[in-house]
Amino acid sequence: MPDTLYTTLDSPIGPLLLAGDGVRLSRLGFPTGKGAVTPRPDWRRDDDAFPEVRAQLGAYFDGRSTRFDLALDPRGTPFQLRVWEALTAIPPGETISYGELARRIGRPNASRAVGAANGANPLPVIVPCHRVIGAGGALTGFGGGIATKRWLLALERGERLETGQLALL
Template structure:
């Protein structure tokens, strides 16, 4: 368990990588853990272990606006469809969003936007697999297992950090006319 600006986070890993990252107050957390308990006899819940410490350190960097892409071994468990959705979510650039239908099309199932929504709901790795970056086709904020205030916070946080880090690049990319005197 670790703290964050959005509340306590629960972390667990298997022998292959991070298995769970979820808000402690999420109603379905106990069900999610119980459904994987038999698969996790070797699960580690102690954040002092190097693998979990690395995840905690990267989360701290993310929340401080100093990390955009997590570099962690991951071990999410799900159906082939869910794993494909979660892989597509990891490809959404930091500070941007995609609609459910766009994700569905990107994995070769253009009519499966509702199934993408269910895969989002079952995402066991909040923030690291950025399901918060998925929005409605009309641009509206839609469901998030951690709650809508957290989704909004994450999107605003990323947009601000992206704007802050890309501004100097845009200044020079567009050409600084003040130097042409």
């Protein structure tokens, strides 16, 4: 198995950890919260890794793009991979419930399992798990925190937010 390379990317939602083989991204981690990812001892830092990921995330955070076309290598069960693929079909700035996501993958009674798969998403932001909300419309758990989820949705809806506004959400 090739080395896992990692680097960090400064972003309006804090420094993001990027990890994978240097081209294909397998992890994107938040700096804090349940989605925090820290480099493992066997990972090797390479600040030249993931140039295309950096460019596309930069365009996203600048409000110039809401779509990603990247080489990704998420690791999960077949069910998780199916859920993560379905997440990419949710239009930017729109939200759906866990139940709706379960229906979309043909498993209408699996909203809890869909929620667990959503929470295990190794590539948040790029695989937009922040677009899934509770049945009543409430913003629910997110690895980067609810304020980050709210900020990402506002960004996708074209609301221009300053970096400091994240703390106010």
